[in-house]
Amino acid sequence: MSSTSVDHSTPPAPDAAPPAARGRRANPWLTLCAVAFGLFMVQLDGSVVAIANPEIGSDLHASTAELQWVTNSYLLALAASLILGGKLGDRFGRRTFYLVGVVGFTAASVAIGLSGSIEGVVVFRALQGLFGGLLMPNTLGLLRAVFPPRKFGMAVGIWAMVSAVSTALGPIVGGLLVEHVNWESVFYINAPIGVIALAFSAWVLPQSRNSGGRERFDIPGVVLLAAGLLCVVFGVVKGETWGWSSAGTLGAVLAGLVILVLFGWYETRVAHPLLPMRLFRSRALTVGTVITALNFFVMLGVIFFVMLYLQNVRGFTPVEAGVRTLPLSLASLVASPLGAALTQRLGARFTMPLGMVLQAAACFGMLTWQTDSSYATMWPPFIALGLGVGMVMSASSDAIVGNAPVQDGGVAGGLQATTLQIGGALGTSVLVSLISGKVGATLTGELTDAGVPAAMARGLQEAKDAVAMGVAPVSGDMPAGLRAAVVEGSGQAFLNGVHTAVVVTGVLCLIGAVVAALGLTSPGRRSADG
Structure with a gap:
């Protein structure tokens, strides 16, 4: 199918539609719909796999170390390729590399389900990450190329909404598929989404690239x-x-x-x-990059231990746990366009600190959680977290991509995507380490307080790694009373770790709010070249 080229080596005038093709390829809202399909597929996949991992390990007889690489191979390939994917799109065509990413990601997803071995799963997960690195940054690059500046913030808000909601829906979708179909279906679901994304995107997306096609590639x-x-x-x-x-x-x-x-x-x-250092002359872009990392540190780190709490401590099934996190998804749905509107009207200097304060409130609210807490103590932090994450995502996306020159839109999108991936990896790893350390320090005491004999409690200290994941070290031959005591003590030790993690995270959010408030300029400012 022929494609019409859009050259955006210089930024469009405010409120003016970028000089593009006529018809459907000139419609920025069709472009937004098209890139939303690819973004939804990648973000959904990132969170559904966590639900499928236990079944993958059981079915393919994978060790814990091998199972870790199902996640790590994807994360490493994605982090290494995001800025490259944005640069390739900027130079050779954002539409082209977005479509290559969609095709490759979809094919790798199907290959994972057909692989039949843990080694195959790991290899094709790495390929998924590589193609995701071509796809994700060019979603924002395409939006930056077709939306005029005053409408770009709202487009980013919808982009952020799709990203946040698809991530939050992952546990529900993954739980349903794993429980009622099989783990392979978690990857096969990308096939119909990918086909729709490819067909619709090929039909509506304009080609956009930089005019400097003779530049030497770095x-x-x-x-x-x-x-x-x-x-x-x-x-x-x-x-x-x-x-x-x-x-x-x-x-x-x-x-x-x-x-x-x-x-x-x-x-x-x-x-x-490859990555023009001049981008960081924009203080808003630099602050937005830092806050993006912190935003996903909080989001992915907190969601990780929340799912452990709901499933392993409270005993909910994956579907039940996913349904209980729906307030987070719904709040994100509202927060992203709301955050974009507030950013347009009042500036990122207002929206970004507000979102970080809401996340801090969510974290401190989780200090009330206990092993038998009612749902009434859970949903308010979920709503505050969803509102905060959505607002910060809209404001930080606008700060990063909106303050980059149009010709660097893909690179800026890659920078943002790389930052959020590294922030998410740090959040999961650091918070799990904090929880593990606190569990190790308090497990024996909590077990004895719950009624477990001291000698046995000391012996169960060896199971601290399992307890740090919310799993009580009980066996079928334990008397009912002793079993209940071990469950109670283990759950309390896990919550001690959670409370430590949320205090640290809440403090980081408050620091982030201060950094954003002091580091950002007055509303509506853009870099001179962007």
């Missing part, structure tokens, strides 16, 4: 950035199991940071850099 920058991100993310995801002070963790993270510093130095000395 291969050394690609290698340095990929190596640096791989080392950092690898160290982060392994920190939970190796220990944060271990030589392996520190070595991987420090090596990655050194390589990234070298990458930044190199990028200032080449004519056509």
Whole structure:
């Protein structure tokens, strides 16, 4: 099918539609609908897999280490390819690389279900991450290219809503599929979504790229950035199991940071850099990048231990747990366009701190949770978290992509997507480590307080890793009274860890609110070149 080209080497005038093709390919709202399909597929997949992992491990006889790589291989490939995907789209065509990403992600999803081995699952998960890295940044790049500045904020709000809702719906969809079909269906569901996304996108998306097609491609920058991100993310995801002070963790993270510093130095000395360092001259873009990382640190980290609490401590099925987190999804649905509207009217300096304060309130509200808490104590933090995450996502997306020059829209989208992935990986790993440390320190005492004999409580200390995941170390031959005591003590130790994690997270949110309030400029300001 022929495609009409849109050249956006210079930004459009405010409130003016970008000079594009006529007809359906000139309609920015059709572009938004098209990229929403791909975004929904990637974000949904990221959260449904967590529900499927136990069944994958059981069916394919995978070890815990092998099962970790089902998540880690995807995360590493995605983090390493996001900025590259945005750059390729900016130079050779955002529509082209978005469609390549959709096709590759869909095919890799089907291949995972057909693989029949844990090794195949890991390899195709890595391919999923690679194609997701081509797809995700070009969603924002396409929106930046077709929406005039005054409407871009609302488009980002809807983009953020799709992202947040699909992530929050993951546990429900995954639970239904795993319980009533099989784990393979968690990946097969991407096939119909991908086909619809491909057909609709090929029909409506305009081609947009930079006019500087003769620029030399920054291969050394690609290698340095990929190596640096791989080392950092690898160290982060392994920190939970190796220990944060271990030589392996520190070595991987420090090596990655050194390589990234070298990458930044190199990028200032080449004519056509992969990631133009001039982007960070915009204080709003820099602050937005930092807050994006913190936003997903909170969102993915908190959702991870919330699902452990609901399923392993409270005993809900995956579907029941997912239904109980619906207030989070619904709040995100409202918050993203609301956050975009507030950002347009009052500026990110208002919306971003407000969202961080709401997330802090959600975290501190979880301090009231106990092993037998009623649902009335759960849904208010879910609503506050959903509102906060949605508002910050809209405001930070506008700050990052909206403050980048149009010709760097894909790179800015890749920067945002990379930042949120690293923030999410840090959130899950760091909070699980905090919970594990507190469980280790309090488990024996909580077991004895619950009525477990002291000698047995000391012996059960060896099960602290299971308790840190919300699992009580009980066996079928335990007397009913002793079993109940072990469940009670283990649940309380887990909650001790959760309470530590939410205090730390809440404090970080308040710091983020201060950084956003002090670091952002007055409403409606844009960088001179964006």
